[in-house]
Amino acid sequence: MDLHDSPEDAAFRAEARHWLEVQLTGRFAEARGLGRMGLQHEGRQLRQAWERSLGEDGWTCIGWPVEYGGRGAPVSQQVIWNEEYVRADAPARINVMGEGLLGPTLIAYGTVEQKRRFLPGITQGTELWCQGYSEPDAGSDLANVQTRAVRDGDEWVISGQKVWTSYAQWADWCFVVCRTDPGSARHKGLSYLLVPMDQPGVEVRPIRQVTGTSEFNEVFFDGARTAADLVVGEVNDGWRVALATLAFERGVGLLGDVVGFRRELDHLLDLARRTGRSDDPVLRQRLADAWVRLFILRLNTLRSLTGVDGPVAPPEASIAKLFWATWHRDLGELAMDVLGMRSSVAGGVPDGPYELDDEQRIFLFSRADTIYGGSNEIQHNIIGERVLGLPPEPKVASKGVT
Numbered sequence: 001m002d003l004h005d006s007p008e009d010a011a012f013r014a015e016a017r018h019w020l021e022v023q024l025t026g027r028f029a030e031a032r033g034l035g036r037m038g039l040q041h042e043g044r045q046l047r048q049a050w051e052r053s054l055g056e057d058g059w060t061c062i063g064w065p066v067e068y069g070g071r072g073a074p075v076s077q078q079v080i081w082n083e084e085y086v087r088a089d090a091p092a093r094i095n096v097m098g099e100g101l102l103g104p105t106l107i108a109y110g111t112v113e114q115k116r117r118f119l120p121g122i123t124q125g126t127e128l129w130c131q132g133y134s135e136p137d138a139g140s141d142l143a144n145v146q147t148r149a150v151r152d153g154d155e156w157v158i159s160g161q162k163v164w165t166s167y168a169q170w171a172d173w174c175f176v177v178c179r180t181d182p183g184s185a186r187h188k189g190l191s192y193l194l195v196p197m198d199q200p201g202v203e204v205r206p207i208r209q210v211t212g213t214s215e216f217n218e219v220f221f222d223g224a225r226t227a228a229d230l231v232v233g234e235v236n237d238g239w240r241v242a243l244a245t246l247a248f249e250r251g252v253g254l255l256g257d258v259v260g261f262r263r264e265l266d267h268l269l270d271l272a273r274r275t276g277r278s279d280d281p282v283l284r285q286r287l288a289d290a291w292v293r294l295f296i297l298r299l300n301t302l303r304s305l306t307g308v309d310g311p312v313a314p315p316e317a318s319i320a321k322l323f324w325a326t327w328h329r330d331l332g333e334l335a336m337d338v339l340g341m342r343s344s345v346a347g348g349v350p351d352g353p354y355e356l357d358d359e360q361r362i363f364l365f366s367r368a369d370t371i372y373g374g375s376n377e378i379q380h381n382i383i384g385e386r387v388l389g390l391p392p393e394p395k396v397a398s399k400g401v402t
């Protein structure tokens with residue numbers, strides 16, 4: 001496999017790099033680096049303006065077909081865009097759910113009307129989305145969804161609670177998995193609804209995270225309403241659509257993340273050298289090991305993307321998730337050990353927000369990496385059952401669903 005850019009890809013890389021440089025030294029100079037891990041709440045207005053600017057110049061949804069507002073860019077160029085984006089220290093994207101999850105789902109399963117109504121808001125960066133899957137009793141076990149939607153004339157009326165909903169505090173819309181057949185159990189009788197967030201029946205309560213900031217929320221639906229035709233796929237067949245959405249998670253974005261991981265590791269190596277911690281023989285081993293594992297992660301991600309024209313399927317997707325999440329969590333622990341005693345002290349005022357340095361923030365937020373997007377244990381289950389043909393784990397009777 002030749003890993004060098006083809007002439008077309010090299011031209012594309014130069015175009016992307018130039019655009020980012022012009023923007024991030026000009027109008028959006030203040031946006032550089034905003035919203036990174038553990039600081040996702042930063043700079044809302046500037047980042048919304050940034051999303052619109054990306055949309056205006058055709059830098060959102062570049063892998064989508066041209067007819068839906070994308071560029072129809074091949075996988076190689078999607079990877080290049082993600083790499084250059086992170087390299088330029090551009091602000092963290094705030095419509096990942098719209099661009100990465102809902103948009104591809106609508107392209108695959110939406111009606112003509114739904115595509116016409118919602119895709120432009122995503123490509124133009126004007127409508128933000130959040131993902132309403134997890135509930136207090138439905139995380140890894142998503143089929144245990146209890147949120148209900150009932151038809152009332154031309155509308156659905158939704159009641160229930162979602163949790164861990166990232167960016168719900170900023171989102172205009174939520175794609176919500178609900179139970180629409182009251183007598184159903186598990187994955188049967190679910191539907192995939194598009195629900196407006198700005199209405200009296202929706203309450204968003206931010207959850208304060210261990211970093212001291214709030215990236216995700218509880219979302220309460222109490223008689224919230226949406227139009228009857230805003231069901232993606234068939235009524236009571238939402239499980240198929242919900243799983244399709246999950247298959248779109250990750251993939252090409254991971255190589256951009258690898259660029260960011262490399263930057264974090266380089267900072268840590270620099271810190272270890274400057275503080276003399278690199279003289280510690282055990283820390284030296286661990287730093288070298290982190291470098292080697294990151295190298296393998298990059299090569300494996302490149303390998304899994306070769307020849308891929310859609311979502312990355314198991315086992316590659318599960319291996320990649322396990323590998324990067326565990327690597328990053330371990331990097332956080334290593335960062336604490338490089339910091340030494342200083343790692344356990346944070347600045348700030350008593351009972352107020354505390355100030356963390358980058359290493360502490362990576363350590364705290366990376367604890368989430370092995371949980372969201374399918375926890376490590378769930379990835380092991382997928383590999384065990386679907387790849388190795390091991391016996392499936394016993395099914396437990398669902399709680400509360402008759």
Ligand SMILES: Cc1cc2nc3c(=O)[nH]c(=O)nc-3n(C[C@H](O)[C@H](O)[C@H](O)COP(=O)(O)OP(=O)(O)OC[C@H]3O[C@@H](n4cnc5c(N)ncnc54)[C@H](O)[C@@H]3O)c2cc1C
Pocket residue numbers: 130131132133134135136138139140141163164165166167216368371372373374375376377378381393
């Ligand atoms: C930062 C962050 C952002 C998130 N954003 C969103 C979002 O925007 N929208 C959304 O809907 N959700 C979101 N989530 C929720 C995420 O998808 C869930 O946390 C995840 O699915 C795990 O569910 P849970 O937290 O209920 O844990 P549980 O499912 O209760 O799991 C608890 C523990 O048990 C283990 N476990 C569970 N089942 C099994 C099994 N069968 N075999 C072996 N071990 C098992 C798990 O691995 C875990 O260690 C987010 C989570 C985080 C951390």
